[in-house]
Amino acid sequence: MKEKIFKKIKINGVTLKNRFVVSPMCQYSSSNGSPVSWHYKHLTSLGNSGAGLLMIEATAVEKRGKITHSDMCLENNTQYKKLKKLVKNIKKNSDIKIGLQISHSGRKGSTELPWIKPNSTLKKKSWKTISSSSIKRELDWPHPKEMNDNDIKNVKQKFINSTRLAKKLDIHCLELHMAHGYLLHQFFSPISNKRQDKYGGNLKNRCRFLLEVARLVRKNWPNNKILGARITGKDWIKNGINLEDSIYLSKELKIIGFDYVCVSSGGLISKTDFKPRPNFNFNLARSIRKNCKIKVRVGGMIDDINFAKKIINNNDVDLISNARKYIYEPNFILKELSKLNPKNKIVPNQYRRCYKI
Numbered sequence: 001m002k003e004k005i006f007k008k009i010k011i012n013g014v015t016l017k018n019r020f021v022v023s024p025m026c027q028y029s030s031s032n033g034s035p036v037s038w039h040y041k042h043l044t045s046l047g048n049s050g051a052g053l054l055m056i057e058a059t060a061v062e063k064r065g066k067i068t069h070s071d072m073c074l075e076n077n078t079q080y081k082k083l084k085k086l087v088k089n090i091k092k093n094s095d096i097k098i099g100l101q102i103s104h105s106g107r108k109g110s111t112e113l114p115w116i117k118p119n120s121t122l123k124k125k126s127w128k129t130i131s132s133s134s135i136k137r138e139l140d141w142p143h144p145k146e147m148n149d150n151d152i153k154n155v156k157q158k159f160i161n162s163t164r165l166a167k168k169l170d171i172h173c174l175e176l177h178m179a180h181g182y183l184l185h186q187f188f189s190p191i192s193n194k195r196q197d198k199y200g201g202n203l204k205n206r207c208r209f210l211l212e213v214a215r216l217v218r219k220n221w222p223n224n225k226i227l228g229a230r231i232t233g234k235d236w237i238k239n240g241i242n243l244e245d246s247i248y249l250s251k252e253l254k255i256i257g258f259d260y261v262c263v264s265s266g267g268l269i270s271k272t273d274f275k276p277r278p279n280f281n282f283n284l285a286r287s288i289r290k291n292c293k294i295k296v297r298v299g300g301m302i303d304d305i306n307f308a309k310k311i312i313n314n315n316d317v318d319l320i321s322n323a324r325k326y327i328y329e330p331n332f333i334l335k336e337l338s339k340l341n342p343k344n345k346i347v348p349n350q351y352r353r354c355y356k357i
């Protein structure tokens with residue numbers, strides 16, 4: 001019998017051919033915010049991985065919201081046109097559905113390329129970052145500027161602008177990045193948000209900015225296409241975000257009309273209680289699905305395909321997100337499929353001999 005993980009799923013008006021999702025992966029290789037030849041190589045090969053949905057990397061809604069100078073950005077017409085050309089190219093040889101993650105780095109911006117010096121701020125050509133509060137991310141990082149009402153208004157406008165540009169890209173899914181210690185997460189977590197106004201204090205106030213952005217994005221994104229958010233299930237820090245907080249956020253996102261949440265965790269600061277282990281976000285994701293009745297994607301070292309099959313069969317989660325596995329084992333879905341169903345249509349004709357089908 002065909003495994004459920006290989007079965008179609010309809011989310012809003014879009015049908016994914018299976019439950020596998022290529023997680024967004026920043027390449028820090030863009031030129032003036034636009035994709036370069038590396039992105040063509042990277043994303044067109046992932047387009048042939050056999051997954052149902054390919055998420056394009058965290059793309060900044062404004063220049064100040066990049067992590068490094070070389071991040072992708074969707075703020076102007078040139079960036080839009082270059083990204084559209086890339087999307088068209090991925091589609092040429094693949095029927096994979098395509099999503100884009102939009103993001104603002106907040107205080108986690110103005111950093112070195114990770115392969116030059118990981119987790120380190122720029123010494124030259126740095127920029128002033130913004131955040132919920134003027135709290136440094138690490139001891140040796142600069143203080144970000146605490147966002148005032150005008151900054152909040154401007155950033156919301158940037159999210160609207162990127163959403164409108166994304167709408168013209170011919171993609172199927174848009175995802176708001178609310179995790180991994182970036183700006184929206186900085187508002188959500190009591191560790192980074194010490195504001196005294198309506199955007200700080202209790203959980204409802206700390207969610208306010210996230211939900212205001214979410215409502216605006218919902219309003220500007222087509223009703224029949226997929227809209228989701230990547231959220232943090234846990235900060236792995238004492239007095240930080242925990243499951244009850246992320247359940248509240250997910251319920252509110254569902255009310256606004258979001259189709260899914262992708263449950264991730266960590267990333268707010270570098271020293272936490274987090275210990276990497278297989279499937280580390282799974283329990284959080286399962287609880288969120290059970291409590292919020294929203295579709296849930298989960299990622300985080302779900303490298304054992306039998307485990308992935310089991311949690312999809314049990315209806316614990318709806319989608320499986322992998323990042324690194326697609327890099328070191330790019331054809332794992334095709335291999336698995338050709339074992340299970342030699343008549344599958346996912347292996348490209350040109351490669352069928354390689355799989356003895």
Ligand SMILES: Cc1cc2nc3c(=O)[nH]c(=O)nc-3n(C[C@H](O)[C@H](O)[C@H](O)COP(=O)(O)O)c2cc1C
Pocket residue numbers: 023024025026027057058101177180230264299300301302321322323324325
């Ligand atoms: C090279 C690389 C770039 C990443 N960039 C992003 C990103 O743009 N947005 C995001 O939400 N997560 C990003 N992540 C996190 C992954 O999407 C994923 O959640 C994480 O790697 C855990 O999944 P895995 O164990 O399957 O790799 C990145 C991870 C890697 C390895």
